[in-house]
Each structure stands twice: as structure tokens, then as C-alpha cells.
Amino acid sequence: MRLYGKKSYLKKIFSHESKKNSEKNISKLNIKLIHQIFDTINISFIVLIFTLFFLSLDSQRKWSNTYKTLSKTRAMNNNLIDYISQTEEFYISELESLNTYKKTKPKDLIYLDKVEEKKESFFGKNFIIFFEGVRDSKYQRGY
Numbered sequence: 001m002r003l004y005g006k007k008s009y010l011k012k013i014f015s016h017e018s019k020k021n022s023e024k025n026i027s028k029l030n031i032k033l034i035h036q037i038f039d040t041i042n043i044s045f046i047v048l049i050f051t052l053f054f055l056s057l058d059s060q061r062k063w064s065n066t067y068k069t070l071s072k073t074r075a076m077n078n079n080l081i082d083y084i085s086q087t088e089e090f091y092i093s094e095l096e097s098l099n100t101y102k103k104t105k106p107k108d109l110i111y112l113d114k115v116e117e118k119k120e121s122f123f124g125k126n127f128i129i130f131f132e133g134v135r136d137s138k139y140q141r142g143y
Helices: 009-100 122-135
Strands: none
Touching: none
16 A cells, blocks of 8 residues: 555545545435426326316316307297297287278178079089080081
8 A cells, every 4th residue: 555645545545436426426316306306296297287188178068068058048039039020010010900990880881681602503504514615616526
């Protein structure tokens, strides 16, 4: 062993190597700790992203159902408005027609006697039509 000043050379090398090793161990521990912190943060972000993703899907489903219900309600309201406008138009025309008609009294009415209807037989009616056709030369025979 060679002496280096008051200290031995071997001790100098050993102490210098041990400092490097201890610094490497400390830096490895720091790196492991930093990696563990980043892993925890990344996992937390992934869990947060998936949670928000499923919440947004749920809210989108609820909004779709609400929109479908609102569309049906709007269609029913449009139909109801159409029915109301048709009813109003009918009543307005009825009110206007009241002014055009004259109110009658019993002395304004004309009473007619009931006329009896003639009943003709099918054979007699067709015979008359045939006879008139022959007389008017509708039906001609030969040349």
C-alpha cells in the first residue's frame, strides 16, 4: 500500500468510490420516487378521463331522450294548433253565415202538397223506349 500524504491511497480510492455509489443510490432512489409519483399522476388522469367519459355518455343519453320527448311534444303542439285553427275557422264561418241568412217566421214558409210518385214497371218502360226508337227510325231493318 502506498501512502498518499498522511492518508493511504487505497482509502482515498475507496472513500471516493463509496461517495459515488452513495450518490448513485440516492439518485436512483430519487428517480424511482419521481417515476412513482408520475405513475400515480398518470393513473389518476386515466381514471379521471374514464370517469368523465362515462358521465358524458350518460348525460348524452339523457339529452337524447329529452330531445326525443321535446320533438314529440312539438309535433303534438303543431297538430293541436292546426286543430284549433280549423275549429276557429269553422266557428268564424258559422258566425258570418248567421248574418247572411234571413230569420224566417211561420208566415214566410211555403207549404207544398205532397205529390204522389208514379210507379212504372220495368217492362212497360223499356217497351215504350223501344216503340219510340222504332218510330224515330233508330232501329232499322235491312236495306
